[in-house]
Amino acid sequence: MMANKFSEITPDILNLSELCVKNGSIAPELYGKFDVKRGLRDLNGKGVLTGLTEISEVCSTKLVDGESVPCEGKLYYRGVDVEKIVGGFIRENRFGFEETAYLLLFGELPDRKTLDKFTALLAQYRTLPTSFVRDIIMKAPSKDMMNTLARSVLTLYSYDERADDVSVPNVLRQCLQLIALFPLLSVYGYQAYNHYHEGQSLYIHSPLPELSTAENILRILRPDSGYTALEARVLDVALVLHAEHGGGNNSTFTTHVVTSSGTDTYSAVAASLGSLKGPKHGGANIKVVRMIDDLKQNVRDWEDEDEVACYLKKLLHKEAFDHAGLIYGMGHAVYSLSDPRANIFKAFVSSLSEEKGRGEEFKLYSLIERLAPQVISAERKIYKGVSANVDFYSGFVYSMLDLPIELYTPIFAISRIAGWSAHRIEELINAGKIIRPAYKSVSERRDYTPIGER
CATH class of the missing domain: 1.10.580.10 (Citrate Synthase, domain 1)
Structure with a gap:
């Protein structure tokens, strides 16, 4: 009983949450007006430079005749x-x-x-x-x-x-x-x-x-x-x-x-x-596995490209799986043409699928990897290429490892x-200042009202 009480969302909480939403929503057009880089990224997905590091480098573009163009990751x-x-x-x-x-x-x-x-x-x-x-x-x-x-x-x-x-x-x-x-x-x-x-x-x-x-x-x-x-x-x-x-x-x-x-x-x-x-970060491979499980239940022939593509379109139209409008495991914040980690992983996934007797599933993953970018580009305006990321295969690997x-x-x-x-x-x-990015207030100034006059 105590556990239920602890977790209970009461009518009072529901009413207060509506107040949070009412007074906490910011008009989307204001982000453009003030040139806010939401997610610290621009429209092309390029991150805002906030620091320097020698530890690793993620590359998705190269300079050709002085112009930055997409390249293999x-x-x-x-x-x-x-x-x-x-x-x-x-x-x-x-x-x-x-x-x-x-x-x-x-x-x-x-x-x-x-x-x-x-x-x-x-x-x-x-x-x-x-x-x-x-x-x-x-x-x-x-x-x-x-x-x-x-x-x-x-x-x-x-x-x-x-x-x-x-x-x-x-x-x-x-x-x-x-x-x-x-x-x-x-x-x-x-x-x-x-x-x-x-x-x-x-x-x-x-x-x-x-x-x-x-x-x-x-x-x-x-x-x-x-x-x-x-x-x-x-x-x-x-x-x-x-x-x-x-x-x-x-x-x-x-x-x-x-x-x-x-x-x-x-x-x-x-x-x-x-x-x-968070499911947008480390939990993404779980979403891929569950999405594929849903596909298996709703697609009769895993080798039928039209049927698989139709399911992928339903994902984008929020008509399948979790209705989020996403094909999980496809696309990356930085990579465009390819995610090198997915490319490296794929050869090992193939070998493991043979050892585990799950070759048909591997073929399905490979088919989705090929079809999804085509479906996405046909359905949506994209600013850079779309390819399978490492999460697309990692969940499949972990399932084959019985994790x-x-x-x-x-x-x-x-x-x-x-x-x-x-x-x-x-x-x-390299200790410097405490990291403290800026947020612009867009709320209106108001006078304080005594409690008896509210």
Whole structure:
């Protein structure tokens, strides 16, 4: 009864919310009148320049005869093409996330000895404080793993005797610990939820120091701790591709904004987690999976291009799925012709779909990837190209890895904490003013009215 009362929206709240909407709505034309860059982007989707970074670069255009024109997307980590990074560790038959985290944090590619030392350091930090699982993670488990993860991060503050020290050595120590602990906090949080809310058996497996981050995720998640080499390899590639994406994405910008206030690492990371939780950011791959499930139920022949295209048109016309008018997984704020992460991912998705016996679904995804840009361009005026983004395939990959949907966004966080950490340290090193953009007031000035005269 208390829980229902706590969550109840009463008639008084409904009436007050109508007042919020009535007095909180701003005329859309005012944004154009005052040249407001909504979302800090112009009409072409180009972001407003708010800072400088050496950590990564997202490229979608090139100069031709002095004019900027769309090009195939490129992503660089510390100036190194991410396609070359992935190709390098795949050819050498090793895992790449740890190497990528080192590169993002320290700006150099590690040699073998340095990488082994760094990997050992992460393994050393992959231990939660005594009784943390019992006292924190097992208590009042949330149905949303991102909230569980944020709560765990904020609680770690009370275990840290130097929690408020923002010197670079201390923040680096905190960041390395969070990079190491995010898999445990996420998966253990899910295991607690699955046990207490879903009535399933409780599994708390310990990570092994000799395993990679990707291998340990699968080990501590699965009841039998088993996984194939390809499964671990694909998950590792996913972690590499999600580790960083420029300073302007919502959660990383949040890291910069909150760090600029001088607050502690745990508060800054918790704020970034809150950003990533949003369905317009980290939760996008869940939308893709659910959209495809809806398509499967409403399209009889998955190979019929006309029938699939008709469904895609219904999505745009708000006649299918969630009636939002979107084809999830298509388009990106920066990329136009292609998202390099989706291109890299696709080859591994193909191999995994064969191993899992889900080749027909992969063909369906490929068909949608080809048809959606055609349908969108025919139905809407667009300012740049439209292509599949990394979220289009990542949800499919996670489903083939038998990852529960509750962990899709936390997996993103497990990866992106490496980028957030690098950006937090960069902001501290180059500490300037607190980030404070301007908002123009468009409200009318009014006289104060005594309460008896209202």
